[in-house]
Amino acid sequence: MSLKVSPLAPAAFPAMPPLAGLEVTTGACGLKYRDRTDVCVMVFDPGTTVAGVLTRSLTASAPVLWCREALSQGSARALVVNSGNANAFTGAAGTGSVERTVGAVVDLIGCAPEEVFIASTGVIGEPLPDDRLTSALADLAKLLRTDAWPEAAAAIMTTDTYPKGATRSTEINGTQVTINGIAKGSGMIAPDMATMLSFIATDAALPSAVLQSLLTQANERTFNSITVDGDTSTSDTLLLFATGKADNQAISSAEDPALTAFREALEDLLQDLAIQVVRDGEGASKFVTIDVSGAETPSAARRIGLAIGNSPLVKTAVAGEDPNWGRIVMAVGKAGERADRDRLSIQIGGIEVAKNGWVVPGYDETPVAAHMKGQDIDIAVDVGVGEGAARVWTCDLGHGYIDINADYRS
Amino acid sequence: MSLKVSPLAPAAFPAMPPLAGLEVTTGACGLKYRDRTDVCVMVFDPGTTVAGVLTRSLTASAPVLWCREALSQGSARALVVNSGNANAFTGAAGTGSVERTVGAVVDLIGCAPEEVFIASTGVIGEPLPDDRLTSALADLAKLLRTDAWPEAAAAIMTTDTYPKGATRSTEINGTQVTINGIAKGSGMIAPDMATMLSFIATDAALPSAVLQSLLTQANERTFNSITVDGDTSTSDTLLLFATGKADNQAISSAEDPALTAFREALEDLLQDLAIQVVRDGEGASKFVTIDVSGAETPSAARRIGLAIGNSPLVKTAVAGEDPNWGRIVMAVGKAGERADRDRLSIQIGGIEVAKNGWVVPGYDETPVAAHMKGQDIDIAVDVGVGEGAARVWTCDLGHGYIDINADYRS
Numbered sequence: 001m002s003l004k005v006s007p008l009a010p011a012a013f014p015a016m017p018p019l020a021g022l023e024v025t026t027g028a029c030g031l032k033y034r035d036r037t038d039v040c041v042m043v044f045d046p047g048t049t050v051a052g053v054l055t056r057s058l059t060a061s062a063p064v065l066w067c068r069e070a071l072s073q074g075s076a077r078a079l080v081v082n083s084g085n086a087n088a089f090t091g092a093a094g095t096g097s098v099e100r101t102v103g104a105v106v107d108l109i110g111c112a113p114e115e116v117f118i119a120s121t122g123v124i125g126e127p128l129p130d131d132r133l134t135s136a137l138a139d140l141a142k143l144l145r146t147d148a149w150p151e152a153a154a155a156i157m158t159t160d161t162y163p164k165g166a167t168r169s170t171e172i173n174g175t176q177v178t179i180n181g182i183a184k185g186s187g188m189i190a191p192d193m194a195t196m197l198s199f200i201a202t203d204a205a206l207p208s209a210v211l212q213s214l215l216t217q218a219n220e221r222t223f224n225s226i227t228v229d230g231d232t233s234t235s236d237t238l239l240l241f242a243t244g245k246a247d248n249q250a251i252s253s254a255e256d257p258a259l260t261a262f263r264e265a266l267e268d269l270l271q272d273l274a275i276q277v278v279r280d281g282e283g284a285s286k287f288v289t290i291d292v293s294g295a296e297t298p299s300a301a302r303r304i305g306l307a308i309g310n311s312p313l314v315k316t317a318v319a320g321e322d323p324n325w326g327r328i329v330m331a332v333g334k335a336g337e338r339a340d341r342d343r344l345s346i347q348i349g350g351i352e353v354a355k356n357g358w359v360v361p362g363y364d365e366t367p368v369a370a371h372m373k374g375q376d377i378d379i380a381v382d383v384g385v386g387e388g389a390a391r392v393w394t395c396d397l398g399h400g401y402i403d404i405n406a407d408y409r410s
Numbered sequence: 411m412s413l414k415v416s417p418l419a420p421a422a423f424p425a426m427p428p429l430a431g432l433e434v435t436t437g438a439c440g441l442k443y444r445d446r447t448d449v450c451v452m453v454f455d456p457g458t459t460v461a462g463v464l465t466r467s468l469t470a471s472a473p474v475l476w477c478r479e480a481l482s483q484g485s486a487r488a489l490v491v492n493s494g495n496a497n498a499f500t501g502a503a504g505t506g507s508v509e510r511t512v513g514a515v516v517d518l519i520g521c522a523p524e525e526v527f528i529a530s531t532g533v534i535g536e537p538l539p540d541d542r543l544t545s546a547l548a549d550l551a552k553l554l555r556t557d558a559w560p561e562a563a564a565a566i567m568t569t570d571t572y573p574k575g576a577t578r579s580t581e582i583n584g585t586q587v588t589i590n591g592i593a594k595g596s597g598m599i600a601p602d603m604a605t606m607l608s609f610i611a612t613d614a615a616l617p618s619a620v621l622q623s624l625l626t627q628a629n630e631r632t633f634n635s636i637t638v639d640g641d642t643s644t645s646d647t648l649l650l651f652a653t654g655k656a657d658n659q660a661i662s663s664a665e666d667p668a669l670t671a672f673r674e675a676l677e678d679l680l681q682d683l684a685i686q687v688v689r690d691g692e693g694a695s696k697f698v699t700i701d702v703s704g705a706e707t708p709s710a711a712r713r714i715g716l717a718i719g720n721s722p723l724v725k726t727a728v729a730g731e732d733p734n735w736g737r738i739v740m741a742v743g744k745a746g747e748r749a750d751r752d753r754l755s756i757q758i759g760g761i762e763v764a765k766n767g768w769v770v771p772g773y774d775e776t777p778v779a780a781h782m783k784g785q786d787i788d789i790a791v792d793v794g795v796g797e798g799a800a801r802v803w804t805c806d807l808g809h810g811y812i813d814i815n816a817d818y819r820s
Contacts, residue, residue: 092768
């Protein structure tokens, strides 16, 4: 199945600088797709630390279970990602597949097994032909480069219509550091957590516990604040690797003020990638930003925002360019968080539509309908009970989603 | 917008017998629709008791708030339902509209205000032109009949493509009693609770507390076990009226063994109506029955069933006639209930697809794919951790849903 590039795609893949201590390569192993790359390998210098956030699915894939174990020791030497087959719900064979892949990497670069991270994405329930991957590893290792980020982002795609990358330059105590990241969506995108796969790397020197704290916080307001279809993958994996080559001053706590700029840059980069995932939501034709304010807490605001962003009735209204704010009211009501129906206010495209629980006097739908015809839709809701605020991103639900998902396996 | 009758519709509306102590009439008040009935009035004899289940939405409509109050006293003399306008999110005007409608009924039949029940369904956020309704009431009252059930079922429709009715005959301590019911869907159909509007009446003599207990229990396994799109209406209302004219032996407890047959008949009738609502799900082309077993508790099983039934990826696979059981695994994983990935079994159309956490040896997709081409799809999942079981009903998600919902208000 060949998909047209999303109309919401960015103009170009960003220029990603090399990161000291890290090399990347990709290959076409024919795991499922023909005539395209489906494997990405990253090799990190000794001393690289790692942190991660993994799906909370109770039917998590074999690679996710492996990463959960491996993360506990905090160091990384390699990452192997394949697309086309999720190696999920493959029983003991799935575990064997992961172990053989890890073993092949250990043989090649000489590291501990738990320093090898694995991620797989694609069809569920089919055995992964890992021999095609392991037999190609030695040749792939000869092609390692520092500038293969665009190829890496392309190799991990499934129904994505464009590769997703982002880079940020920042500093820790005056030392310049770089953060690069890639991600892939684009179905089963929902919180806990929201992307299927995303891999971030930095040349900063940070202990894994600090990395983990920074990543967990940033993830909450980025990948965990987007939704495409409310479904949660068995394979969601976000990993952050730090090679330490920037040689910045040692940091021992995530609360260290020296991390302020790094923390902001990391969140900004994750938000960039998260938004790229939404903009490539299956069949998306509109990008929707939902701001919720006046909730009891920021988490309550986020849950209300996600209830709006997950509502099929709101999403089909957006697809139909219908400023149907009644459906927004409905979604607020089902979120299960406190809201004052008679103080509820709604803005669409910055235009006040409803205030204090009713449509504004003399409401003129014309400018709101004009906003709905654009590609970027802004919805703001104040639920009138507190100070909690959050921002959530989603896309519309139209015929494109049905086209893709009623025919994905064929 | 004119909609084609759902391909899953029953062959005919059932023959509904008259119920002693109850008369029905309908009218065309032009609240929104032209050239069709949009108001249904039921008048009950003195002594009629009532019970109800209402939406848990925190942005509930003015009629729902009214019913919640009125239910506390347990007796009923009239029901007024309109379609076309939900009278939801209409602030103080919405409350005024309910009060004026109640007042007009009180003037007409001479009862207490809290014996008048009101329900509205349709567009949210537009003021209800209640004068068109109240000014018609006196004329409508002249047309009350005992056999107007089909007209009543038609008058409460919005995007429904066929009227929904059901009847059951049963007995209490040897006295024959009848139960009649009508319902309307068909968007925003999701648990808590699942239908937008359903009105049930019986000639049985039962105190309101007993009615309430019976209704709450039966609702859980019927209307609260169906889903179309996971959205929850601001107007969901299920009311059960008992005129007492069957003159059965007095009952004072819902646990009375004399109620066994009545309890079963009531649940059977609610299930019939709930299934009719799903079979008229917006754009539905397939009816899906999901059986979950092996869960920790029946509620856990129902939550897993609803996670499967609400998953856009499962529902689009059904629309595409794709036996994509990997998506069922995914949905089990996101339900948040305990499941043993390595003991999980899945049957589609009675054919074992996966067992003990993996596809069955020598799996032949041919008969499963043939089952998916039918109109009635059966999915059974055993999650391998306990004895809890539940059945849930849903429909597919295809282009029809998008067609309807991207264009509902126009």
